[in-house]
Amino acid sequence: MTINKTLRLAVPSLALATTAGLLGAAVLPDRQAPRAMNILLMGTDTRDTTTSEEQREFYAGGVACDCTDSLMLVHVSADRDRVSVVSLPRDSLAEIPSHRDPDGREYPAHPAKINAAYAEGGPQLAVDTVESMTGVEVDSYLQVDFRRFIDSVEQVGGVEVCTARTLRDPATKLDLSPGTHRLGGGESLQYVRARKTDGSADLGRIQRQHRFLVAALSGLQGRGLLADPARMKPLARTLMGQVEQGLDAGGLLELAAALQNVPPSATEFATVPVAGFNPEIPKVGSTLAWDRTKSAEMFTKLREDRPLLAAGENPLPKDPPGFDPAPPVRGSALACG
Numbered sequence: 278m279t280i281n282k283t284l285r286l287a288v289p290s291l292a293l294a295t296t297a298g299l300l301g302a303a304v305l306p307d308r309q310a311p312r313a314m315n316i317l318l319m320g321t322d323t324r325d326t327t328t329s330e331e332q333r334e335f336y337a338g339g340v341a342c343d344c345t346d347s348l349m350l351v352h353v354s355a356d357r358d359r360v361s362v363v364s365l366p367r368d369s370l371a372e373i374p375s376h377r378d379p380d381g382r383e384y385p386a387h388p389a390k391i392n393a394a395y396a397e398g399g400p401q402l403a404v405d406t407v408e409s410m411t412g413v414e415v416d417s418y419l420q421v422d423f424r425r426f427i428d429s430v431e432q433v434g435g436v437e438v439c440t441a442r443t444l445r446d447p448a449t450k451l452d453l454s455p456g457t458h459r460l461g462g463g464e465s466l467q468y469v470r471a472r473k474t475d476g477s478a479d480l481g482r483i484q485r486q487h488r489f490l491v492a493a494l495s496g497l498q499g500r501g502l503l504a505d506p507a508r509m510k511p512l513a514r515t516l517m518g519q520v521e522q523g524l525d526a527g528g529l530l531e532l533a534a535a536l537q538n539v540p541p542s543a544t545e546f547a548t549v550p551v552a553g554f555n556p557e558i559p560k561v562g563s564t565l566a567w568d569r570t571k572s573a574e575m576f577t578k579l580r581e582d583r584p585l586l587a588a589g590e591n592p593l594p595k596d597p598p599g600f601d602p603a604p605p606v607r608g609s610a611l612a613c614g
Contacts, residue, residue: 313355313582314416317404319395320347320469320486323422335463336450337423337470344396345403346470347486350413352579357536361545361585361605362490363575364483365407367392370555370564374405388561395420410567411576418522425518426469427462432512433502435459436493438468439613441596444485446471457613465489477597480548484598484611487546491608495541504537506530541608545585547575550602571602 322341324332332338345367352361371391376398377383384397394406404415421429430436437459444453451464451471460468469489472482497503502512513526513533550571555564578585585605586592592604594611 311355311357314353315413315579316351316353317400317407317415317418318347318349318351319345319400319403319418319420320426321395321420321422322346324424326422326424327427331427331463335467336448337463337466342392342396344392345394346392347483348391348403348407349486350407350411350415350579352413352582355582358539359543359545359584360536360539361579362487362547363579363585364486364546364548365391365410366479366483366548366551366565368479368563368565369410369549369551370558370561370566371406371410373397373402374409376402376405388558390561390564411572411579413576413579419517420522421516422518423466425516426466429512429516430460430462430465430493432515433493433496433500435461436465436489436496437613438489438492444468444471444474446473448473475597477599480551480600481597483548484594484596487608488611490546491541491544491611492613494536494544494608495612498537501537503533506534509533541612544608545605546608546611547585547605548598548603549575551600552602553600568602575605 322344324337324339324341327337329338348365348367350363350365352363354360367390369391371389371394373384373387373389373394375384375386378398389397391406391410395403398405400418400420404418407413408415437457438453439457440453440455442455444451446452446467449467449471451467451474453468458464469486470482471485472478475481477484502508509530510526513529517526517529550568552566552568555566557563575585586607590604591610592606594606595603
């Protein structure tokens with residue numbers, strides 16, 4: 278599906294939370310009844326706009342694969358009173374759809390890790406791949422690189438996160454003691470990128486990204502920023518940057534205001550259920566297999582605009598998460614006490 282950029286698109290940000298508070302969504306033209314919307318949030322590993330000093334200080338150097346380090350489907354209910362976020366692990370086995378490159382060369386469908394779709398064909402191929410795997414129609418997308426993430430977090434004065442246990446990562450050099458910490462842009466990047474604090478690898482990193490989104494949204498709401506277009510506009514510009522996006526700043530401001538009063542208990546966070554590892558595939562490597570039954574149930578709920586959790590359900594997150602399919606959790610269960 279090619280995303281129609283003539284629509285007035287918006288991000289009420291959980292997408293604004295991963296880069297200073299992100300939620301994403303689209304708004305239909307005036308006079309049409311509101312409908313549920315799905316936004317694909319893509320955190321890319323592009324780092325060439327960060328300085329060599331920043332790369333050294335925050336251990337964000339190395340060679341980028343120009344792929345998506347994180348992928349989240351953000352579902353905003355038709356009534357704009359519920360947000361569901363489903364993360365798609367970057368090592369998930371995917372079938373990349375057939376496509377053409379800008380020079381017109383054709384490529385057949387082929388297996389790959391899901392994060393390779395962006396590297397092969399940019400945001401549109403990433404959208405097409407996610408749609409084909411989930412059956413969920415993506416209405417808009419937001420792609421965020423290291424530079425825009427750091428700058429957006431700095432622009433809102435940092436994000437306050439908490440941890441019940443020590444978090445140390447030998448790769449990103451994240452080092453947090455138990456308790457509450459206000460992280461600046463570079464430290465926040467270390468926090469959401471860390472994947473070696475324990476044996477949960479990418480699944481643990483995803484859980485920290487969810488915690489970060491909840492904390493960032495709470496901070497924006499507490500300051501009344503989402504409902505203040507004059508103060509939101511500079512943040513929207515920083516977040517979107519100069520790259521092609523599947524939404525516009527005007528729509529982002531419009532829907533951000535609608536989310537000012539959505540409490541953490543009305544947000545839901547999940548990782549697509551996985552069933553373990555697939556046999557190694559030549560030229561692809563080790564990949565995660567989705568639990569077909571449980572993941573199909575989850576994406577059906579998104580398509581039908583139904584909550585992932587039944588009324589009254591409030592499971593606690595397992596920290597660190599295991600590889601067994603975990604239930605979705607409410608944002609309130611991920612929030613600092």
